[in-house]
Amino acid sequence: xNPTDANLRSVGHxxxxxxxxxRAAAWLxxxxxxxxxxxxxxxxxxxxxxxxAMVNGKEIKREEVDKYYRTRVNPEGQEPSQEESLSQKLxxxxxxxNNEILLEKAKKLNLEASDGEVEDKxxxxxxxxxxxxxxxxxxDQAMTVEDLKLELRRQLSxxxxxxxxxxxxxxxxxxxxxxxxxxxxxxxxxxEPQYHIAQIVVTPRKEQQIRNRKNDDAANEAxxxxxxxxxxxxxxxxxxxSQLAMDYSEDMNTAGTGGDLGFVPExxxxxxxxxxxxxxxGLKAGQVSQPIQVVPKDGPRSLILKLIxxxxxxxxxxxxxxxxxxxxxxxxxxxEQLLRLAYLAIARDGAQVKNFLAEQVIEAAGKLPDAAKxxxxxxxxxxxxxxxxx
Numbered sequence: 001x002n003p004t005d006a007n008l009r010s011v012g013h014x015x016x017x018x019x020x021x022x023r024a025a026a027w028l029x030x031x032x033x034x035x036x037x038x039x040x041x042x043x044x045x046x047x048x049x050x051x052x053a054m055v056n057g058k059e060i061k062r063e064e065v066d067k068y069y070r071t072r073v074n075p076e077g078q079e080p081s082q083e084e085s086l087s088q089k090l091x092x093x094x095x096x097x098n099n100e101i102l103l104e105k106a107k108k109l110n111l112e113a114s115d116g117e118v119e120d121k122x123x124x125x126x127x128x129x130x131x132x133x134x135x136x137x138x139x140d141q142a143m144t145v146e147d148l149k150l151e152l153r154r155q156l157s158x159x160x161x162x163x164x165x166x167x168x169x170x171x172x173x174x175x176x177x178x179x180x181x182x183x184x185x186x187x188x189x190x191x192e193p194q195y196h197i198a199q200i201v202v203t204p205r206k207e208q209q210i211r212n213r214k215n216d217d218a219a220n221e222a223x224x225x226x227x228x229x230x231x232x233x234x235x236x237x238x239x240x241x242s243q244l245a246m247d248y249s250e251d252m253n254t255a256g257t258g259g260d261l262g263f264v265p266e267x268x269x270x271x272x273x274x275x276x277x278x279x280x281x282g283l284k285a286g287q288v289s290q291p292i293q294v295v296p297k298d299g300p301r302s303l304i305l306k307l308i309x310x311x312x313x314x315x316x317x318x319x320x321x322x323x324x325x326x327x328x329x330x331x332x333x334x335x336e337q338l339l340r341l342a343y344l345a346i347a348r349d350g351a352q353v354k355n356f357l358a359e360q361v362i363e364a365a366g367k368l369p370d371a372a373k374x375x376x377x378x379x380x381x382x383x384x385x386x387x388x389x390x
Contacts, residue, residue: 052065052357053355053356055101056351065096066374068095071141082367082369082372083366085372086372093357098344098348101344101347101351102162103157103158111161118153121156122145125152165343172332177327177328188323189316190311190312190315190316192266193266194266195309195310196261196311197261198245198254199245200248201249201303202218202228202231202302203218203299204218212248212249216248216250228304241259259306283307286306286307288305292305
């Protein structure tokens, strides 16, 4: 019960049952005090219309929610309904609340990201782009460099907190691995040959999006041929395939991971270019192919492939390092997800949270057309805000 309400009820009860004016009059100052306190509390409860939540006294404003919301919606897609928009914004706001709670805990434990850590992450994020591309993407998201660095500091701090409070406490035993293997043997039965492949892609045209570390992009056939020759010369001289892929591959989906395509089953190769399958099947583990010319739907390209490993059909034994690592990673991810949820629940229990947007949605029975509106920028590929902590 609110202390002020209790005082008012107490005063009302005593006034009602008093046997004399003098006794009643003695309580009038207390009643006046209670009314004054109630008025003061009402003033404190008021908030600006653009404040959508409060976490331990810190405001989360509509502008911040809208900024994150823009990264979740495709501006070229169908416009979401009012209900869909509000649901997404409530999700975004909840994540911001969680992040604010965790960030405060990180600060209390002296786990806030340093300036050097922020600069390193900023450089890593910026490296695949030219300066003009990077600034254009920031503008598309209505962000500044300072906004991005502030968000990176928040996310790095939260990650340090979770690494310290959650990840460091996870332990996977040999018994855990054996138990998982025995219960899931079917997962380790390889039905057909599989090939672990990495690639370097070169196209004779300008790509709309380049994600290699050197922003290198062949613009025509002559440039593509020179680039392929350069790459083969360096590979033949002992250069690392993965590093070359990260520096020069024009495939935006795999350049960042050193060209790694993962394990490709033979049935998938059967559906690809016959020349491509012939090359892959003929490679030995660790061997690099000669350049291969293929013509998919998006145009011709040259591929340089590396066979990292080959798996034959059959049951993989628990003694195999790859099997043990797969099980260990799976169990670790499961435990980490569970402990993160539990840690966040405890952290929220200890925080003072007010979600004003949620209150408004309930009071308006979901009809808040103004709150559902957000001005969308042009489409951008940059996605700085990950909400990993939530």
